[in-house]
Amino acid sequence: MRKTIPKFASWRFAGRLRWVIGGSTSMPRRTAPPHVLLTPFRDSISRMPRAESAYVAGFAAPISKIPDPPRHSAVVRITHWINALSFIGLVVSGFAILLAHPRFYWGEAGGVGTPYVLSLPLPFMRGGPSGWGRNLHFLSAWICVLNGSLYTLSGVVTRHFPKHLLPAKADLAWGSVTRVVSSHLRFERLGVETSLAYNLLQKVTYLAVVFVLLPLMIWTGFAMSPTLVSIFPGFVTVLGGQQSARTIHFFAADLLVLFLLVHIVMVYVAGFRSRTGAMITGHSTARGEHP
């Protein structure tokens, strides 16, 4: 099943040679349209005299033979990448805003000279990064919220959430839970079948991000807006005050950044090309990687 050749080398070199030069013989059945997968290699193709013919002869036929439904729906794929971009914008700009006053308080009001709950070892950079930071933060937030609304609406309408993200009864069986937790703790590479559905830990994590952390970010963000608070005072009084909202906003953001880091590590462990490819083209190349 598994090749002895390390994962990274496998896709980066062997895979690349096979795709670009070898073409038809080792052609995986289930694959993305080749123009998509080959995009990063287009430069090297143009430098190779044979490449163009290999591209046409080797890949044209299997395209029409893709029978499987996509691993991720088009809405999930598009909203995933828009969300990725807007999230990066939010993190970068959030950090820029933070630099203006890297200190956190609890309750309604707080500032230099009052008790704080956390003071980060960062300089107070006044009058600078919080300007463009705030501009970028709000632009990214609008993209994130509109995009997230589309994702959520589509997830409800297409039953994506109950079908793919809500843990099934079988997931919650004790043996199944311990198996998935222990395989994660041992950083085990997961088999092909795991690329076709989410495991329990993925489901719980994604649900927590989509339905707990991101709504909490929006809520605590709203609670820092004096105008929105004048419309819905409960936004902030429930949290104990405007400074509490700011502090919760920061810690929830940290959890989201932690999620992003773990998410990227897990994608690497599971197979970077197949998982990323599935999220771009919709089709997993798992079989090509684990023949």
Added chain:
Amino acid sequence: MSPSVSRRKLITAGLATAAAGSGLAVARRLADRYGLIPPDDGGIYGVGQTLTYASQRLLLRHQTLAREFNPSEISKVCPVNGGPPDSEAYRRLASGDFLDWRLTIDGLVRRPSSFSLGELKRFPSSTQITHQACEEGWSFIAEWTGVPLSYVLNLVGVSARAKYVFFFPFAEKSFPLGKKWGSLDMPEAWHPQTLLAYGMNGQQIPTPHGAPVRLRVPRQLGFKSLKYLSRIMVTDTAKNIGKGWGSSSPEHGFSWYGGI
């Protein structure tokens, strides 16, 4: 693919683009008519500013009130950013307890006027205990006393064409309009909690907090509550004042609207 199909596709795509473009243009004109476009709507960040401003203004159809607090919640520490104007006129007035200070109001008003501190204090006063957050993140709660801006606007008679009320502090050598100047849209200018404040926590406003009179706009971030006021001007446009973005803050990379 036959040429006619691709031509049809091209025409459809072209028409769709034109329709989307003109739809956006119409939406923008309509939004502008209803006061939903901020003066700093340019550039890529302007998209975010406009969405935020327009949606908050739509939500604020009815003049909602900022939260008010109990006297026990007044902050013991009230930090400030920046110092008083670097101006000989300001220093002279300050040394005379601002007895000779006058606040000018002109622009699109029927009776351009100027008021002394004593006259402002004789107008009906309003006191509020409100939260003020700096865009940097820190905040404090204080009690403010002053005359509602709406009272003064009614006195001078604002034109129906008015769209903005501009506020200028004392001019400085390198800042002819004043160091931090800005404007409010009419809903915020008429808002009952928008004050020309001369008292803070039961005393005259201390100099670092904007003596003799500062603006208080409790529904927006602290940078909208401009200090050291010297002149108010009512206009129907933000153009031709500074870079035309409505206040000095966008010229330093911050937004015009502070409702956040």
